[in-house]
Amino acid sequence: xxxxxxxxxxxxxxxxxxxxxxxxxxxxxxxxxxxxxxxxxxxxxxxxxxxxxxxxxxxxxxxxxxxxxxxxxxxxxxxxxxxxxxxxxxxxxxxxxxxxxxxxxxxxxxxxxx
Amino acid sequence: xxxxxxxxxxxxxxxxxxxxxxxxxxxxxxxxxxxxxxxxxxxxxxxxxxxxxxxxxxxxxxxxxxxxxxxxxxxxxxxxxxxxxxxxxxxxxxxxxxxxxxxxxxxxxxxxx
Numbered sequence: 001x002x003x004x005x006x007x008x009x010x011x012x013x014x015x016x017x018x019x020x021x022x023x024x025x026x027x028x029x030x031x032x033x034x035x036x037x038x039x040x041x042x043x044x045x046x047x048x049x050x051x052x053x054x055x056x057x058x059x060x061x062x063x064x065x066x067x068x069x070x071x072x073x074x075x076x077x078x079x080x081x082x083x084x085x086x087x088x089x090x091x092x093x094x095x096x097x098x099x100x101x102x103x104x105x106x107x108x109x110x111x112x113x114x
Numbered sequence: 115x116x117x118x119x120x121x122x123x124x125x126x127x128x129x130x131x132x133x134x135x136x137x138x139x140x141x142x143x144x145x146x147x148x149x150x151x152x153x154x155x156x157x158x159x160x161x162x163x164x165x166x167x168x169x170x171x172x173x174x175x176x177x178x179x180x181x182x183x184x185x186x187x188x189x190x191x192x193x194x195x196x197x198x199x200x201x202x203x204x205x206x207x208x209x210x211x212x213x214x215x216x217x218x219x220x221x222x223x224x225x226x227x
Contacts, residue, residue: 006156045218101172102159
């Protein structure tokens with residue numbers, strides 16, 4: 001059973017607008033969350049992370065929001081650019097165990113059109 | 115970019131043959147991971163290592179074995195390849211279990227016919 005879920009397989013956004021990618025998790029022990037971006041024929045690259053002691057983390061155009069009570073996080077990209085078109089994976093971990101193991105969602109394909 | 119290479123980058127093999135994929139890192143990171151990526155499944159952990167000769171199973175370990183005799187190398191072996199193991203395989207490394215930021219290699223596309 002998937003512990004990290006990305007229920008939208010795809011998202012299409014116009015250049016300059018906001019992209020919002022969503023992720024839900026079921027394991028209440030997860031306390032660290034990450035977003036990865038993946039271009040075709042390349043490995044995933046780390047984008048941004050957030051600890052469960054925070055509800056927001058910002059890095060340039062990328063902001064991650066965490067709602068622990070809803071077990072939900074989202075990635076906001078503002079403004080969206082065509083180069084942001086990629087698959088985005090949400091990942092989570094329980095730092096108290098599992099030796100750094102990450103649990104990934106199935107990914108959301110973001111397309112940013114001009 | 116983290117110094118991670120994977121070899122081979124592409125491989126076609128026949129059902130029943132053994133296959134070994136190699137992950138090599140130059141970062142001296144302690145933790146190494148093997149994932150497979152399939153459409154509709156995202157990234158799934160096969161095996162991971164938390165030190166030389168220290169390995170453990172992930173969620174899809176059946177049919178796979180691993181070895182880590184040196185810090186820099188993590189080998190993934192398909193003992194007898196099956197068509198269900200056709201996939202893209204990614205290796206990842208992590209400096210510690212605290213930061214939890216894993217860095218991925220470029221991937222190996224394996225086709226089992």
